[in-house]
Amino acid sequence: MPNLNLMKTYALLFFLVLSHFNTIAQGDFTLSGTILDENSEPLEAATVFIDGSKKLSKTDAKGKYSFAGLASGGYQLVVNMVGYGSSKQDILIQDKSVVFNLKLIAQAQNLREVVIVGDGQRHNYLTTFKKFFLGESENAKKCKILNLDVLNFSSEKQILRASTNDFLLIDNPVLGYRVKYLLRDFQYNSYLETTQYHGECIFEELEGSNTQKQVWHHNRREAYFGSLMHYLRSIYKGDIKSEGFLTYKVTNTRLPAEINVNPVLPKRITQKIDDNLIELKYKGRLYIIYNKELAARNYSFEKKDKIIMQFKDTGSVFSTDGQIDSKGNYFNYKALLIQGYWGRKRIGDQLPYEYIPD
Incomplete structure (x- = not known):
């Protein structure tokens, strides 16, 4: 078995059925509807938002919500109401506005068993949670969780678990956002050095002076270029080279990763599903580097370097x-x-899907 410490991989694993799926560009369409209870009565003050975006609303006295200025594309609509839990629905906007009504069923609050730990133990849990949930970048280190009391922890053997029953409020003073995150489940396995978590989030702009906003503008660009969001937008367009990315197939299934030394073009590893979607037809792992100079040269590794014992500074494995x-x-x-x-780039480096660098 290979020595995992040699790799320094800091793996991030997710196992979800659906994830946030929304838009960047402004458009002419509206997503609206009514939230009702099981008796078809309107629910007032339900929180409605589009996951991973800045789109947030509260239902009015008639249970109505509305999001205007949306472009064609897919969205994940989240509705949250105390006493009713949460509901997530995929919405596809094609060539017209969409009206989506939802009925929520009242339910008893599903509380996990309360685990009482000492202050010292909870401090250790918080330190671990912040590192592997917020991330390890300089941006992440400056993030501040405003309501640590909503975090519920439990531990079994080498696995630390955490969840919340309300929004976790995270201020990111480097990027200028407040992130509200409904944490469904977080697990960190100290033996395997793996983290998995899922939930839904909304972004809010922080208040700041014009000078501060200029700093945020710069920092957001820095966070975007070379990010997973940047790569996925590039591979969708089929033009990763000009964006500074190189992609290599990983030919084995274990660590350390062994790669095909020649980079591949997007058309060789992707396939079109419809006018709006693609998928990776290569089902193995990919090794991706962000380096404009190497990308311009269409860099191929030497055969002796096909075993990746340590990732390059911007090297990532993705599947x-x-x-x-x-x-x-x-x-x-x-x-x-x-x-x-x-x-290593987690919540502390995340941008809303409305973000477009200029």
């Missing part, structure tokens, strides 16, 4: 069985693997 759209969204997946550079 998914899901679908990808032009906005850098991935969805309808059951498994997603991210290792290396992208594996």
Whole structure:
């Protein structure tokens, strides 16, 4: 068995059925509807948002919500109401506005068993959680969780688990966002050095001076270029080379990764599903580097370097069985693997899907 410590992979694993799937560009369409209870009575003040975006609303006295200015594409609509739990629905906007009504069923609050731990133990749990949930970048280190009390922890053997019953509030002073995250489940396995978590989030702009906003503008560009969002948008367009990416097939299934030394073009590893979606037809892992100079040369590794004992600074391993759209969204997946550079870039480096660098 290879020595995992040599790889320094910091693996990030997700196992979800669906994920956030929304839009970047402004459009002319509206997503609207009514939220009702099981008796078909309107629910007022239900929280409605589009996962991974800045689109958030509260239903009015008639249970109505509305999001205007949307472009064609897919969205994951999330409705959350105390006493009713949450509901997630995939919405596809094609050539017209969509009206989507939803009925919520009242349910008893599903509380996990309360595990009482000492202050010292909870401090250790929080330290681990922040590292592997927020990430390990300089951006992540400056993030602040405002309501640590909503986090529920439990531990069994080498696995630390966490969840919340309400939004976890995270201020990111480097990128200028407040992230509200409904954490369904978080697990960190200290033996395997793997993390898996899932939930839904919404972004809010922080208030700041014009000077501060200029700093945020710069920092957001820095966070975007070379990110997973940037790569997925590039591979959808079929033009990763000009965007500074190189992609190599990983030919084995274990660590350390062994690669085909010659880079591959997007058309060799992707296939079109319809006018809006592609998927990876290569079902193995991919090794991706972000380096404009090497990409311009269409760099091939020497055969002696085909075993990747240590990832390059921007080197990442990626695989998914899901679908990808032009906005850098991935969805309808059951498994997603991210290792290396992208594996270290977590909530502290995440941008809303409305973001477009200028």
